[in-house]
Amino acid sequence: MVRLNSTIHRAVVPFEPRDEGKVGIYVCGPTVQSEPHVGHGRSAVAFDVIRRYLAWRGFDVTYVRNVTDIEDKIIAAAAEAGESVDVLAVRMAERFANGYKALGVVEPDIEPKATEHIPEIIELIQTLIDRGLAYAAGGDVYFSVRADERYGRLSGRKPDELRAGYRIEVGESKHDPLDFTLWKGAKPGEPWWDSPWGPGRPGWHIECSAMASKYLGDGFDIHGGGTDLIFPHHENEIAQSEGASGETFAKYWLHNGMVNLGGEKMAKSTGVLVDLASIAEKHGGRPLRLLFLRAHYRSPIEYSDELLAEAEDALDRLQRFRDRVTAGEPDAGALNRFREMMDDDFATPEAVSLLFDLVRDGNRLLDDGGDASAIAGAVEEIVGVLGLDDASLPAETALDLGDLAARHGLAGGGPEVIDQLIRLRAKAREERRFDDADAIREGLEEAGVILEDGPDGTRWLRR
């Protein structure tokens, strides 16, 4: 039985999907205003693992992750860059797609864009107006927070406690400072769509309500996103969707923790961030994916180059084991342990620890001449569910072995000379010319090729 820590339940609860065997998941995707950073990657990986695990557990998963491609910040960024809103949005959406791919995030089944769902959004807003939960004023449409008696059920913030700190911005026509925008009347030069309330664009919160119910139904199973979205975004989604349909919106709410840098939340607005693309390019996405997996998805994590390097070392250890042995039928006990851990709110840190337990057990077995194929099978299975292999490795830099090869009387400078050099070194070792042997090993190491001598001869790996 899968159990999950649902924000709205404020507890770890058994997962009981609305339709047995099926799971609908909606995750808030990015606002494509600028380059993705590590924090965006973490959220994507967190829910990617949840999705993969539920599928592995036999659920038929429908996974929806939206793209917010119209929003104030995008309009501002486009104006600054001197390009149109849609060109910037498409360009940035592609950057996000590349980042997700490097991290091994499986593409959503459906990836709806706000700008392609304007009719659905308008219809939803109209329903809210008809039901007395929203009103048009001054070209805008607002949601009446006071009209929703249960407002605050997710975040625990009650309207009376929220009052202080809210203001009505100049130019807004809200009846109450708590009300939030459903439809924003267009200002000159801004993108707009026709609506019953005049030209304008959707507010941020309404698009998720409209798209989630379109693809998953008025009620579905799991809604995900970062903890920073709990209030007001997710609170407002609930108010809108449940206000319009009268049904429970998402049954479970899952929230991933933030990525901190130097103890402070990584965010575009503060400029405290590490660009996802630069890491993927330099290190590949795999170490970062493991770094995420080593912490529970709800916990805040710290990012640093040192931590990334540690993850790289751990991956090397894992890979060496995988190279040592051919995987067979997975060890059932290991998979049972994995399932127990992951059933408990997707405890990936424990799963990672199990993975390295298995590596040690397997290595020990191999050292003693035993058969580790079942352990290796379990390792492969777990690696697969965690999606590590789908994340990218760093691009290999070109080998430059020309000088070294020439020094040893060989032609060429590519990977093919490595085997020849290893043979030369073996000969030198046989003849106990260890200085010559070591010179070859050191030469290769300088070029980024590591040699390891084992009982079955010498093997090499890139580093």
Added chain:
RNA sequence: GGCGACGUGGCCGAGUGGUUAGGCGCGGGUCUGCAAAACCCGUCACACCGGUUCGAUUCCGGUCGUCGCCUCCA
């Protein structure tokens, strides 16, 4: 001020009412011509103060501290 999360060894980071998490680093050992890899041993942790208990790092209360949200944010 309000709401929420959290404080674990040199570092990262799980977990538990009484018995080894795991990774990285460091020290020692096995193997090896040497190294690397692998394995073994060690590095004897749970913010502070009370309480419950035969026994608490684990439960309860308080103190201090950190982080997030309360405006856009994964």
